[in-house]
Amino acid sequence: MWFKHLHLYRLHGAPDLDAATLEEALGEQAFRPLGGSEPRRIGWCPPAGRAGTQLLHDLQGQRLMTALRQERILPAAVVREEVEERVDALETAEGRKLRRQEKLALKEQVYEELLPRAFVRSQKVDLWWDSRRDLIAVNSSSRKRAEEILDLLRETLGSLKVTPLASQTLPMRAMTTWLGDPGTRPADLVLGDQVELKAKGDDGVLRARQVDLDSDEIQQLLESGRQASKLALSIEGRLTFVLHDDLAVKSLRFDDALIDEASQADDGGDALLRLETDFLLMTQALAESIERLLAWLGGEASAASDAQPVLSADPA
Incomplete structure (x- = not known):
């Protein structure tokens, strides 16, 4: 449970939510496994993993939530190789060069066909909400990933106003x-x-x-x-x-x-x-x-x- 990284944000106009209300809101955005053709999905999961079912731990004003993100990994090189093979086969069969729009459509088709068979990568990201200090911290090495978790929290709450924590001296x-x-x-x-x-x-x-x-x-x-x-x-x-x-x-x-x-x-x-x-x-x-x-x-x-x-x- 010990965080490795922190991206820090100041919360403005914090919503007045008790633990039960917040738990219910998190449940509406709970994680569901990826569908066959979905490239990625994110939702809330229990911070304790298999040891618990609650989506929120609220202790003395310190709130812990965990987002689970799944993404299908389909290397661009695999798609490119398959597209090139199909382009060659079609051009040989039809005796002409395919137009750019035809190649783009073929690429989209290949991507949609291969995506359900791609490997799935899962990542859990913890979020700490200090409701006493109106501070939010995301345990991620990537600011892009941290802001993705904030987007999920924003969608969960309906509204969320935060700014990256900043100091008087740079x-x-x-x-x-x-x-x-x-x-x-x-x-x-x-x-x-x-x-x-x-x-x-x-x-x-x-x-x-x-x-x-x-x-x-x-x-x-x-x-x-x-x-x-x-x-x-x-x-x-x-x-x-x-x-x-x-x-x-x-x-x-x-x-x-x-x-x-x-x-x-x-x-x-x-x-x-x-x-x-x-x-x-x-x-x-x-x-x-x-x-x-x-x-x-x-x-x-x-x-x-x-x-x-x-x-x-x-x-x-």
Whole structure:
């Protein structure tokens, strides 16, 4: 139940829903297996998997939901090869070259025929809704996938207005400053051993792992004008992570003491209780860490000042 990545969003005008109402709404958008010719489908599934049936875990204002996404994998090369074979056969049989529109129609036909036989890939994505702080976090390495889950939640609720969480100080500017001047680092910030440095021109991106970020080599790169777009950080006693320039938090690793605390909790072998115990401990640590991160970055930017788009949709 321990998240690996976070894409963070501020919720505006949060809908006033109790747990029972939200559970019912999730049920209306529950996942159903793919039909034979469907390329993809997404819906809600129990976070506990086979250990439970409820679609929502609502604990002390912390809500956990899980989306299940299925997609048929049909490689373009397979379609192209089949189309080429059929084009050759038709052109030979009819003694003429097929027109472009005929080839496109043939490609569509091949795609529809092969799709039901394609492999199906399934992916579960967890969503954490902190109703106390009006914060939503999606456990995905991909922002595109995170926003797909938000779209599902929006469809479930009928309306949802969120903006990507934003800080007063741009993460790239802050990370570059922390690297270049140790005196600017907050007292509780600890640098890790991983960084990504972008050049202002066309010199590309430099990635370094397991390095001393206070080394002369790193300082020289900063002096040449490079800026930090990713930086490994840690909060002692809580977690380590890689901060990205869009405020995404990735490669999360929770402190051993926190994991030990979770493992020592008496769940009596109950998988649901184990899930909820881990979830509460995790969200407490994450909520505190997000607040600390925002403080490092000068506080949260308002929706008006950060110029971030509001991702919203209302029922027609």
